Amino acid sequence: MTGTGPVLGRALRVLGAFDARHPALTLSELARRADLPVSTVHRMARDLLDWGALERGDDGRYRVGLRLWEIGCLAPRGQGLRERALPFLEDLSQVTRENVQLAVREGAELVFIERIAGSGAVPVLTRVGGRFALTATGVGLALLAHAPPEVQERVLAGPLPRFTELTVTDADEVRRMLAHVRTRGYAVSDRQVTMDALSVAAPVHGEGGAVVAAVSLVVRHGTTTAQALAPLVCTSARAISRAVTTSYG
CATH class of the missing domain: 3.30.450.40 (GAF domain)
Known part of the structure; x- marks a missing residue:
């Protein structure tokens, strides 16, 4: 636990920052939309990238990863x-x-x-x-x-x-x-x-x-x-x- 909530809750806030109008976000945009410190989002983004929940393009922006689509298809x-x-x-x-x-x-x-x-x-x-x-x-x-x-x-x-x-x-x-x-x-x-x-x-x-x-x-x-x-x-x-x-x- 931290002042910004449980790890899982923070991860969901990061993923929830994306929507149809915001499919690609910079680190600072991601932090602002998730209402979390940039340093926290940077650490979480690294783990989410490793797992495949996020992808990072050549432009440096983060996007939702294909791993989430694979999981979603099981619903x-x-x-x-x-x-x-x-x-x-x-x-x-x-x-x-x-x-x-x-x-x-x-x-x-x-x-x-x-x-x-x-x-x-x-x-x-x-x-x-x-x-x-x-x-x-x-x-x-x-x-x-x-x-x-x-x-x-x-x-x-x-x-x-x-x-x-x-x-x-x-x-x-x-x-x-x-x-x-x-x-x-x-x-x-x-x-x-x-x-x-x-x-x-x-x-x-x-x-x-x-x-x-x-x-x-x-x-x-x-x-x-x-x-x-x-x-x-x-x-x-x-x-x-x-x-x-x-x-x-």
Whole structure:
């Protein structure tokens, strides 16, 4: 123990300093973002480099190492689920030529574990491994609608992030949206993340009927309707659900 906390905790703070906007950091940047002394980060970085959790480029900046990716691929909710879902995600992508996404809930956020970009499809803000709010995206709404009540209340206690002028940030309105998801079996996010995108998502069910993931189609707003996309998305979600339950059953 030191004044900056246990060794493991400090190591996690160093690794947690990286994100999508900061994939490469100098030693001083790493120390500042981890809120640790430079001397401490220098010692920890050496150990993390030796183990493979960090890499250092010719420019002297630190980056996340491949060893972490190897370990991350062992997570059953990530790689295992992705492998079982991928054939159906690829089918959906080939049929529609649009963006197809698969996500899981991690606490009060979602994590994308697969994304297939369609040729000429609308640009999206998501990336594999990226986290996002549950209340704005199609997959997020599908996951939140089937989350435990305590998770729903924690998320809806806010503040709810706003991405566009159409993002729903009123908790009562989101509750009504979640009820509609459970009633009709799919979620709709219309220009809530970007003003040019429409997303339709459906839940993927695992053992005992629990929702383990959500799959979505993201298309350019105005090119089609949510009602037209829903049967395709729901069919894919059911196929993935069968694959998941068969594999683990």
